[in-house]
Amino acid sequence: MFVAGLLGTILGSFTGIIPGLGILTAHMIVWPYLLTLGWQELLVFYACCLTATQFYGSVVTLKLGIPGEISSFPLLSSRPHLVEKGLIDQTVRTTVFGSAIGGLMGVSIMLLSLFAVKYFPYFARAEVLFLILIVACVIITLTADNKWYVNAILIVSGAVLSVVGINELTSATRLTFDNKWLTLGIPLLPLFVGLQILPVLLEIPVLKKIRNEIKILVDVKKHIGNIKWLDTLKQSVIGAVCGLIPGATVVLASQISHALSLRKYPNDHATACVAVETANNSAAITALMPLLFLGIPITVSEAFILEFAEAKGFSVAGATSIDFLFLIILSLLGAIIFCTFTAFKLRTYISIFVDKFGPLVLMVIVAWMVILTFSQADKLYQMEYHGIVLAICGVVSLLTRIKDWSPLLFTFLVFGSIEQSFGRLLILY
C-alpha cells in the first residue's frame, strides 16, 4: 500500500512537471502496473497521483509561461506582473505552501463532510451546475487580465468554438458549414497549443529578466510569512466546493480563486497564485469523494480508475469502511507531506536549471507540445485538420497578442456542461 502511494505520488509529480501529460495519459502509461494492484491500492495510487500533480503544475507555468496542467491557466495571467516585479522565483516557492495548506484543508473537509456524503449528488443538479458555471463566467469576465470587453469576446468565442460539430445529446450539426472536419468538433490540443504555447517562444527575452531576479534564499519562515491565512482558508473552502462539481473541479476552483483573490487584492498577483494553488489542491481532494464514497466518477480519469477498481472488487460498502477511510486519509496526508518537502527543494533545482538553460528548455517543451499535437492527430488520421487548427490559432494569438486566453479556454471546456444543464432545466421545470 505504501509503495502504491509513493509510486502514485512520484507519477503525479512527473505529470505535473511535464506539460501535456494529463493524469489519464499518465495512468495509461503505467497500465501494466495498475493491473497488479488491488482496488484499495489502486485508489490510493490514484488519489496520491492526483494530489501530487497539483503541486508541480505551477513551476513550469510561472517559470516558462507554459501551463503544466489544465488548472494552471490563471497563473499565466499573473506571470507578466510577477516578472515585472521580479517575484517569479519567490512565488514559485511560496505556492508550495498554498498547495500544502489546500491539500490539508481538503483532507480535513473530506473528514468533516463524511456525515454529509448523501448530499454530494446535489452538486450535480442541473440548476446548481448551471448557476455556478454562469457565475464563474461572469467573475472571469470581470477579472481576467484583459480589458473586460476582450474577456467577454473571449468567453463568447470559447462558447462558439465548443459548439462546432455534432451535439452528442441532440445529434444536431452546428457551425460545420458542410465541412467534414468541422463535424468532428474543434480539437482541444491544437487549440490550446496554438493559442497558448506557440506564442511563448516570444517570451525568450523575458526568461533573461527572470534570470536576473535577486535570488531568494530558501527561507521557509519567510515564505510562510507571505501567506494570508484567513484568505487561504477561504480559498480552500471554495476549492472544496468546486471539487464536487462534475466536469469542472480543479479548473473551476483555480479560476474562481484567482479572480476572487485579485478582486480583494487588485495588484497582489503573488497572493493570487497562492490562492490558485490552495484552491486546486483542495478541489483535487474533494473531487475524489463522490468516487470513493458513492462510486460516482465526476471526471474522465475517475471513470477510468473506477472501471479498474471495480474489476478488482471495489464496492461503495468497502470504500466507506473505517479501515479504508483511515488508509486513504493517511495516504493523502503522506502524499501532501512528501510533496511539500520534495516540491520545495525540487522547485529550487528546477528553477536553477531553467535559469541556466531557459530558452533551450522552453524550446524543447514547445517542440514536445507540437509533436504531441501531431502524434495525437496522426493517431486519429486528422493531421491536416489539427495542423490547420494549430496554425490558425498560432497566427491569431501572435497577431492579437492577447495576454490571457483563460476565459476562452475555460468556456471552451465548460460550455458543454452549461448548455446541457440549461437544456435539462428546460426539460425538468
Added chain:
Amino acid sequence: MKKMKKITIIIGLFLLALPAVSSAEITKLDIYTLGSASGSYHRSNVLIKTLLEQEGIEVNEVKVMDNCRNFSAIYDKINSPSIFLTDGLYQGQPNNICATPTSKKNVISQRAMSVLLLCGQGVGLKEFTDPSNNIKLAFTKSMPAKKITDAWGNFLGKTVTPVKYNSSGEISAALANGEVQYALTWTMHGLKSVRDSNLNCFAHTGPADLLALDGVSKIPSYTDTSLKDMPFMGMSVYGWYEAVGMSNKEAKALKKIMQKAIDSPEWKEHSFNARYFQVNNKETFSWAESNKAVWTELQN
C-alpha cells in the same frame, strides 16, 4: 512416367501455394475501440489483445476512440490491418455520423449481446406503469431518447419525459439527487447501482433473467413482465468485430484465430462477469442485422 510428372507438378504447385497461404496470416494489427478508456468495450479489447498475442499475433495498440465521430472517420481511412469492435447503436443516426458499414465479409467475430436495464430509485414497476403519475426517465447521450419515451408514453397512457446525461456517473448522481426517478442504463452500470445505491432494476431488454452482481438475485426479462408488449423493449446492443485494412484471405485466417480467442475460458469468464448474453456463432450476422434494424428504426 506421366503419372510421376503429374505428381511432381501437383507437389510443386502445392509448395508454391504455401507461402501464399502463410502470407494470408496477419502478424501485426491494431485494435480500435468505440467507447471510453473506462468502458467495457475497452476491457474486452484488452483481453482480446492478450488472447491474440498468445496466438502469435503482435497487437500494436488498443486505440480508444471516445468520440464515435472519430471512430467513424478513422474507419474510412484505415489501410493497415486492424479490427474494430463496434455495435449497431449508431446505425441510422442522422447524416450517418457514427455508422460503420457492416457486411458479412467484414464481420469476423461476435462479442456478445449486452442489454439495457430499466430501473427506478425508490420506485418500481408498479409506479412505472401507473398511468396517473408522469415520470422522468434518464438516458445516456447515445440513446435516441425522444422516440423511445414518446412510444412508451403512448403505451403507458402518461407523459414520459426523456432527460439525457453525458455519462452513467451523471445518471447515478441524478437518481441520487432526485432530478429523475427512472433510468434506462447499460447492463453493468445498472447492476453496480443495484449493488451500491439500492437502485431497483425491474426489467431488462434481453431474452432471459439476468443474474445480479450478488450472484443470487435476478432481474427479469421484459418478456416476463407487464412490459412485454411495450415498443422497443427488445432493444439491445450486439457487439462484433470488423476486419479492416486486410485482404479477404487475411480476414478469413484472422476469423479462425478470433474464434479460438472467443472460445477460450478467459473470454468466457470475462463474458460472464460482464453479464453478456451469448449468441450462437452461426447467428452472428443475422443478430447484427436485426440489431441494426432496431436502432435504425429508433434513430430515424
